[in-house]
Amino acid sequence: MVCESGSRLLAFIVTSMVIVGCTCSNDLATPREVDPIATSALRIVHASPNASALTCRQNDRDLAGSVSVSSPVGPFQRLPSEYRNLRLIDVSGQALVSVQVFLAADREYTFVAYDRADRMRGLLLDDAVPAPEDGRVAFRVVNADVDHGSLTVLLGQQRVDVAVGQVSEWLSTSDPATVTIERGNGSPLQPGLPSSGTGSAITMIVRPLEGGSADVVVLP
Numbered sequence: 001m002v003c004e005s006g007s008r009l010l011a012f013i014v015t016s017m018v019i020v021g022c023t024c025s026n027d028l029a030t031p032r033e034v035d036p037i038a039t040s041a042l043r044i045v046h047a048s049p050n051a052s053a054l055t056c057r058q059n060d061r062d063l064a065g066s067v068s069v070s071s072p073v074g075p076f077q078r079l080p081s082e083y084r085n086l087r088l089i090d091v092s093g094q095a096l097v098s099v100q101v102f103l104a105a106d107r108e109y110t111f112v113a114y115d116r117a118d119r120m121r122g123l124l125l126d127d128a129v130p131a132p133e134d135g136r137v138a139f140r141v142v143n144a145d146v147d148h149g150s151l152t153v154l155l156g157q158q159r160v161d162v163a164v165g166q167v168s169e170w171l172s173t174s175d176p177a178t179v180t181i182e183r184g185n186g187s188p189l190q191p192g193l194p195s196s197g198t199g200s201a202i203t204m205i206v207r208p209l210e211g212g213s214a215d216v217v218v219l220p
Contacts, residue, residue, distance in 0.1 A: 047144035114144035132199035149184030
Protein backbone atom coordinates (compact mmCIF):
# COMPACT_ATOMS: atom_id res chain seq x y z
CA MET A 1 0.00 0.00 0.00
CA VAL A 2 2.78 2.45 0.92
CA CYS A 3 4.76 1.67 -2.25
CA GLU A 4 1.68 2.11 -4.44
CA SER A 5 0.87 5.50 -2.85
CA GLY A 6 4.47 6.58 -3.26
CA SER A 7 4.41 5.63 -6.95
CA ARG A 8 1.23 7.59 -7.54
CA LEU A 9 2.72 10.64 -5.77
CA LEU A 10 5.89 10.42 -7.89
CA ALA A 11 3.85 10.13 -11.08
CA PHE A 12 1.79 13.21 -10.08
CA ILE A 13 4.94 15.27 -9.44
CA VAL A 14 6.51 14.30 -12.78
CA THR A 15 3.27 15.09 -14.63
CA SER A 16 3.04 18.48 -12.90
CA MET A 17 6.62 19.30 -13.88
CA VAL A 18 5.87 18.48 -17.51
CA ILE A 19 2.74 20.65 -17.51
CA VAL A 20 4.56 23.60 -15.89
CA GLY A 21 7.43 23.19 -18.33
CA CYS A 22 5.05 23.42 -21.27
CA THR A 23 3.77 26.86 -20.18
CA CYS A 24 7.11 28.52 -21.04
CA SER A 25 7.04 30.61 -24.23
CA ASN A 26 9.16 29.68 -27.20
CA ASP A 27 11.80 32.39 -27.61
CA LEU A 28 11.66 32.04 -31.39
CA ALA A 29 7.94 32.86 -31.36
CA THR A 30 8.19 35.90 -29.01
CA PRO A 31 6.99 39.04 -30.86
CA ARG A 32 9.69 41.62 -31.48
CA GLU A 33 9.23 45.35 -31.07
CA VAL A 34 8.37 46.99 -34.38
CA ASP A 35 8.41 50.59 -35.53
CA PRO A 36 5.17 52.35 -34.54
CA ILE A 37 2.56 53.12 -37.18
CA ALA A 38 1.05 56.10 -35.32
CA THR A 39 3.46 59.02 -35.04
CA SER A 40 3.50 62.70 -34.14
CA ALA A 41 5.84 65.58 -35.01
CA LEU A 42 7.67 67.57 -32.33
CA ARG A 43 10.06 70.52 -32.36
CA ILE A 44 11.98 72.11 -29.48
CA VAL A 45 12.29 75.84 -28.78
CA HIS A 46 15.03 77.23 -26.50
CA ALA A 47 13.60 80.11 -24.45
CA SER A 48 15.94 79.97 -21.44
CA PRO A 49 18.14 83.02 -20.82
CA ASN A 50 21.19 81.15 -19.58
CA ALA A 51 21.03 77.44 -20.46
CA SER A 52 23.59 75.99 -22.85
CA ALA A 53 22.64 74.29 -26.10
CA LEU A 54 20.01 71.61 -25.52
CA THR A 55 19.34 68.27 -27.12
CA CYS A 56 16.17 66.26 -26.63
CA ARG A 57 15.88 62.57 -25.80
CA GLN A 58 12.62 60.73 -26.19
CA ASN A 59 12.59 57.62 -24.00
CA ASP A 60 16.42 57.88 -24.07
CA ARG A 61 16.53 57.96 -27.88
CA ASP A 62 18.08 61.11 -29.31
CA LEU A 63 15.96 63.39 -31.45
CA ALA A 64 18.30 64.83 -34.08
CA GLY A 65 19.77 68.30 -33.67
CA SER A 66 20.17 70.77 -30.85
CA VAL A 67 18.85 74.23 -30.01
CA SER A 68 20.59 77.20 -28.40
CA VAL A 69 19.89 80.78 -27.35
CA SER A 70 21.06 82.09 -30.73
CA SER A 71 19.48 79.27 -32.81
CA PRO A 72 16.39 78.60 -30.73
CA VAL A 73 14.10 76.59 -33.01
CA GLY A 74 14.72 72.96 -33.90
CA PRO A 75 13.19 71.16 -36.88
CA PHE A 76 10.13 68.96 -36.55
CA GLN A 77 11.04 65.34 -35.78
CA ARG A 78 8.80 62.29 -36.04
CA LEU A 79 8.32 60.15 -32.93
CA PRO A 80 5.79 57.62 -31.65
CA SER A 81 2.52 59.13 -30.52
CA GLU A 82 0.70 58.77 -27.18
CA TYR A 83 2.66 59.02 -23.90
CA ARG A 84 6.32 59.96 -24.31
CA ASN A 85 9.06 60.92 -21.89
CA LEU A 86 11.03 63.98 -23.02
CA ARG A 87 14.40 64.85 -21.49
CA LEU A 88 16.31 68.01 -22.36
CA ILE A 89 20.06 67.54 -21.95
CA ASP A 90 22.64 70.33 -21.74
CA VAL A 91 26.19 70.18 -23.14
CA SER A 92 27.50 68.59 -19.92
CA GLY A 93 25.04 65.69 -20.25
CA GLN A 94 22.82 66.84 -17.39
CA ALA A 95 19.06 66.48 -17.78
CA LEU A 96 17.51 69.89 -17.08
CA VAL A 97 13.93 68.81 -17.79
CA SER A 98 12.29 65.40 -17.67
CA VAL A 99 8.57 65.32 -18.38
CA GLN A 100 5.86 62.95 -19.58
CA VAL A 101 3.72 64.30 -22.41
CA PHE A 102 0.82 62.98 -24.46
CA LEU A 103 1.10 63.35 -28.24
CA ALA A 104 -1.93 62.63 -30.39
CA ALA A 105 -1.32 60.77 -33.64
CA ASP A 106 -0.74 62.79 -36.82
CA ARG A 107 -0.44 66.09 -34.94
CA GLU A 108 2.36 68.65 -34.64
CA TYR A 109 3.64 70.00 -31.33
CA THR A 110 6.15 72.54 -30.06
CA PHE A 111 7.90 72.04 -26.71
CA VAL A 112 9.15 75.34 -25.23
CA ALA A 113 11.99 75.08 -22.69
CA TYR A 114 11.95 78.20 -20.53
CA ASP A 115 13.26 79.64 -17.23
CA ARG A 116 16.84 79.45 -15.99
CA ALA A 117 18.96 76.31 -16.27
CA ASP A 118 18.75 75.40 -12.58
CA ARG A 119 14.94 75.49 -12.57
CA MET A 120 14.02 74.90 -16.19
CA ARG A 121 10.42 74.12 -17.09
CA GLY A 122 8.65 73.12 -20.27
CA LEU A 123 5.42 74.03 -22.03
CA LEU A 124 3.86 71.79 -24.70
CA LEU A 125 1.99 73.61 -27.47
CA ASP A 126 -0.51 71.95 -29.78
CA ASP A 127 0.27 73.43 -33.20
CA ALA A 128 -3.18 72.88 -34.68
CA VAL A 129 -4.03 76.30 -36.11
CA PRO A 130 -7.46 77.83 -36.67
CA ALA A 131 -8.93 77.98 -40.13
CA PRO A 132 -7.48 80.98 -41.99
CA GLU A 133 -9.71 84.02 -42.37
CA ASP A 134 -9.60 86.20 -45.45
CA GLY A 135 -7.84 89.47 -44.73
CA ARG A 136 -6.84 88.53 -41.18
CA VAL A 137 -3.79 87.17 -39.34
CA ALA A 138 -4.22 84.68 -36.49
CA PHE A 139 -1.68 84.77 -33.67
CA ARG A 140 -1.04 83.55 -30.14
CA VAL A 141 1.48 84.69 -27.54
CA VAL A 142 3.59 82.47 -25.26
CA ASN A 143 4.97 84.11 -22.12
CA ALA A 144 8.43 82.67 -21.40
CA ASP A 145 9.63 85.94 -19.81
CA VAL A 146 10.24 84.90 -16.20
CA ASP A 147 11.60 88.35 -15.31
CA HIS A 148 8.54 90.52 -15.89
CA GLY A 149 5.48 88.52 -14.88
CA SER A 150 2.33 88.71 -16.98
CA LEU A 151 2.32 89.93 -20.59
CA THR A 152 -0.57 92.00 -21.89
CA VAL A 153 -1.87 91.89 -25.45
CA LEU A 154 -3.79 95.01 -26.49
CA LEU A 155 -5.99 94.36 -29.51
CA GLY A 156 -8.40 97.24 -30.09
CA GLN A 157 -10.69 97.28 -27.08
CA GLN A 158 -9.62 93.77 -26.13
CA ARG A 159 -7.04 93.20 -23.38
CA VAL A 160 -5.55 89.73 -22.91
CA ASP A 161 -3.20 88.91 -20.02
CA VAL A 162 -0.82 85.96 -20.39
CA ALA A 163 0.84 84.59 -17.24
CA VAL A 164 4.40 83.26 -17.21
CA GLY A 165 4.53 79.75 -18.66
CA GLN A 166 1.15 80.12 -20.37
CA VAL A 167 -0.07 80.63 -23.94
CA SER A 168 -2.89 82.90 -25.01
CA GLU A 169 -5.89 81.77 -26.99
CA TRP A 170 -5.72 82.24 -30.74
CA LEU A 171 -6.44 85.88 -31.57
CA SER A 172 -6.84 87.53 -34.96
CA THR A 173 -6.41 90.95 -36.51
CA SER A 174 -6.70 92.59 -39.89
CA ASP A 175 -3.93 95.08 -39.05
CA PRO A 176 -0.91 93.67 -37.13
CA ALA A 177 0.53 97.18 -36.73
CA THR A 178 -2.29 98.09 -34.32
CA VAL A 179 -1.53 95.24 -31.91
CA THR A 180 0.57 96.09 -28.84
CA ILE A 181 2.21 93.52 -26.57
CA GLU A 182 3.53 94.82 -23.25
CA ARG A 183 5.83 93.19 -20.73
CA GLY A 184 4.87 93.10 -17.07
CA ASN A 185 6.69 96.37 -16.45
CA GLY A 186 4.58 98.13 -19.09
CA SER A 187 7.28 98.35 -21.75
CA PRO A 188 6.06 97.43 -25.25
CA LEU A 189 7.83 94.78 -27.26
CA GLN A 190 9.98 96.16 -30.04
CA PRO A 191 8.94 95.16 -32.59
CA GLY A 192 5.42 94.09 -31.73
CA LEU A 193 3.39 91.69 -33.78
CA PRO A 194 5.29 91.15 -37.05
CA SER A 195 3.62 91.76 -40.39
CA SER A 196 2.48 88.59 -42.08
CA GLY A 197 0.40 87.62 -45.07
CA THR A 198 -3.33 87.51 -44.52
CA GLY A 199 -4.79 84.11 -43.85
CA SER A 200 -1.67 83.04 -41.94
CA ALA A 201 -1.11 82.02 -38.33
CA ILE A 202 1.93 82.70 -36.15
CA THR A 203 3.11 81.94 -32.62
CA MET A 204 5.15 84.52 -30.70
CA ILE A 205 7.35 83.28 -27.84
CA VAL A 206 8.53 86.12 -25.61
CA ARG A 207 11.84 85.46 -23.83
CA PRO A 208 13.63 87.42 -21.05
CA LEU A 209 15.48 90.54 -22.16
CA GLU A 210 18.87 88.84 -21.68
CA GLY A 211 17.63 85.89 -23.72
CA GLY A 212 20.05 86.41 -26.61
CA SER A 213 19.90 87.88 -30.08
CA ALA A 214 16.09 87.73 -30.31
CA ASP A 215 13.77 88.41 -27.38
CA VAL A 216 10.80 87.27 -29.44
CA VAL A 217 10.84 83.96 -31.31
CA VAL A 218 8.30 83.87 -34.13
CA LEU A 219 7.04 80.50 -35.36
CA PRO A 220 4.99 80.07 -38.53
